[in-house]
Amino acid sequence: MSRPRRDSAVPPARERMQDAFWKLLADREYRRITVTDIVRSAQVNRNSFYYHFSGLPELADAAILAEVQSSPLVHDAPNPDVDPQEHWRAHITHFMRTPRERERIDRLALLAGPHSSPELVESLHDFARLSLIGTLELDSDHLDLKTDLLLDFTAGGLLSILKRWPELRETISMDDLLNDDVAMLAMGIYMSMSKENMLAYWNRIFNKG
Structure with missing residues (x-):
């Protein structure tokens, strides 16, 4: 298969293979996905696959890392001078109203679903943790x-939410996510990792209004 032209609307082979991974994971168990399935779905040849990846586990890691690293919830460091409720509102509004971000959540939720594997869950946990460490400059x-402990708690909490995302996405509303208590908890955990002295921050939240 010839390589797409630079101005072509066809995504690069690496991106197509990552997309194929998510498409196939939605359809079948990870242990039943093969390299042949990937190259057929992505419309590339086996040489192209092995040029980019040593095997299916490396492709899976690349696909997971790409979604985690480009997520604004993980990649945007909180501003301690901004009202935490306003910060949370801006993030959640963007997430819930942007089709690409909802697709990202749907994809990551597959890693906590019935088609996943312990290896995929571990990769998601590790990449989420590493991304938080990088974002918070730790x-x-x-x-x-x-x-x-807070890093593990936060990564574990993300996994718990993703596991229930198929159920939550049908019932949860913007009002639920923008609830003051939810905003306080989410931003409080996040900010706790980036500030040495949390007393003033927590007092500002609890005494607000």
Whole structure:
């Protein structure tokens, strides 16, 4: 198969293979997906697959990392000078009203669904944790115990939400997500990892209004 022209509307082979991974994972268990399935769905040849990836696990990791790294909820560091409720409102409004972001959640939710595997779940957890560390400009080799626990707690919470996303997306509303208590909890956990002294921050939230 010839390579697409630079001005072609056809996505690059690597992107097509990552898209094929998500499409196939929605249809069948990860352990039943083969390289042959990927190249057929992506309309590339096996040489192209092995040029980009050593095998299916590397493709899966690349697909997961691409979704996690481009997520604004993980990649945007919170501003301590901005009202946490306003910050949360802006993020959630963007997420719920942008088709690409809803697609991203749907894709990541597959990793916590019945077609997933322990390896995929571990990759999602690790990539989410690493992305948070990078966003908050933390030193991964020198994390204090509180921050280390909060990172695991946050990554685990994301997995729990994604596991129930097929159910939540049919019932949850913007009002639910913009609830003051939800905003306080979400931003409080996030900010806790980026500030050494949280007392003033928590007092500002609890004494607001």
